[in-house]
Amino acid sequence: MLFKNIAVLRGDFSIARGLDVRVEGPKIASVAAAALAPGGGEPGCEAVDGAGLLLMPAFYNAHTHMPMTLLRGYGENMRLQDWLGERVFPFEDKLTAGDCYHASALQCAEGFMHGVVSHTDQYFFCDDIVRAVAESGAKINIARGMSFFDELLDTETYSAFQEAKSLFDGSNGSHDGRIRVELSLHAEYTATKSLIAAVADLVHETGAPLHTHISETQDEHEQCKLRHGGKTPTQVFAEAGVFDNGGVAAHCVWATEEDAGILAEKGVSAASCPVSNMKLASGVMDAAMLYGKGVNIALGTDGAASNNSLNFFEEVKAYALLQKVRFSDPTRITPAQALYAATRGGALAQGRADCGVVEEGMRADLIAIDLTSPALTPMYDPAAALVYAASSRDIALTVSDGRVVYRRSGAADAAGGAFPTVDLERTLFEVNRAKERILGQLAEDA
DSSP: OEEEEEEEEOTTSOEEEEEEEEEETTEEEEEEEGGGOOOOOOTTOOEEEOTTEEEEEOEEEEEEOGGGGGGTTTSOSOOHHHHIIIIIHHHHTTOOHHHHHHHHHHHHHHHHHTTEEEEEEEESSHHHHHHHHHHHTOEEEEEEOOOOOOSOOOTTTOHHHHHHHHHHHHHTTTTTTTEEEEEEEOOGGGOOHHHHHHHHHHHHHHOOOEEEEESOSHHHHHHHHHHTTTOOHHHHHHHHTTTTTOEEEEEOTTOOHHHHHHHHHHTEEEEEOHHHHHHTTOOOOOHHHHHHTTOOEEEOOOOGGGTOOOOHHHHHHHHHHHHHHHTTOTTSSOHHHHHHHHTHHHHHHTTOTTOSSOSTTSBOOEEEEETTOGGGOSOSOHHHIIIIIOOGGGEEEEEETTEEEEEOTTTSGGGTOSSTTSOHHHHHHHHHHHHHHHHHHHHHHO
16 A cells, blocks of 8 residues: 555654655555655555545554443443443343454444554453454454452352463464453452452463553542552552553543552553543543653543443543643643554553554554545644544544555445445444344343
8 A cells, every 4th residue: 555645644743744655564664755655556556645634643442342332322321330230230241252243343343433443452252352353454452351259269160260361372462463462350349359369370471461440430449448458459459460561550530649650660551531431420530640650641432331432533632621621721731642642652552562653664553634624724733633623524544554444435435335344234233133132131131
């Protein structure tokens, strides 16, 4: 693929114009002045006219639960614990492997439409999630979520633990590195000391990072301190050794300065989920404090059940604005910081050092933005325009590992459809069929 005479968003969020960007396989082969770029027009090489387009890094969703697209809108206006206990957990008990496969394919398609090419996920039926992601051309950092409430734990008979090991052994690094397997504790409040210790042993055995929820709500944070002699969830997990290989701590809304120091020391990224945190009234992460301690911050949508969309431009804007209003400081977070969290920060949170920047040798995870959009005219500061004014309607093309995975309506008909890697008609049918089946089962249980 060759992007001819296109504008490129640099790593410092300035724009370089009049470039040719050549993609070979999954990587960017060259970024050069248009007159000097090699080739173009060889058989099998798609040439994209870059006139009026801006090529920028794609987005990395650093915290989500992909099959929860099936629960979009199912539980509304509820507190977190009520929402989980009364709506989410009963619904999830009815999910099948096929349900999770189709719901994950739906998230891949929706993500592509919003410029997302990679997901950090924690759930179950992980083999089926991996299959959907691999077929779509997306990337994933996948972890089998683990919760346990009894002190007596036999890891040989605890199915989630065995599934986590099997997933790591069978899928880590597969599909040219697009699939990365992590370990997961759902949260401190859903784990006993025995489970935390067992996961810590597995962390050391596999070398895998950890993906978990940390201090999402004030009640979760304070109840943990009561259970553990004043220790926060971050402190409990760090002392147990589960963060020894780094990872992702989702939310961190109520994280303390001491927590932030621990996360930075352990190489754990904080995944802010501003829209979900607003919807569930969980609070607002203190991003400036975390940055000050050296923590990498990435952005996540959380599951579609608590968002309810995967609109990443919306997520980036909410992240920047919430910091300003929460702390009554309009200078609190810069547009460049917000955009970095959505792109390079997210890639680094996933351990993908070769992603998140439009440079030679990097993975070709790209979004082509329509600069002729009324919302982007005039443009003074590219980062500010993309954070505050751009929307998913301005995405003309999404590329994952050098493969076109989304084309805006209008360009789609001549190029194999808007979603060339996802059978969207079948996916929508299967997701709606699963919804009706599960609602019927829940009605029978009532």
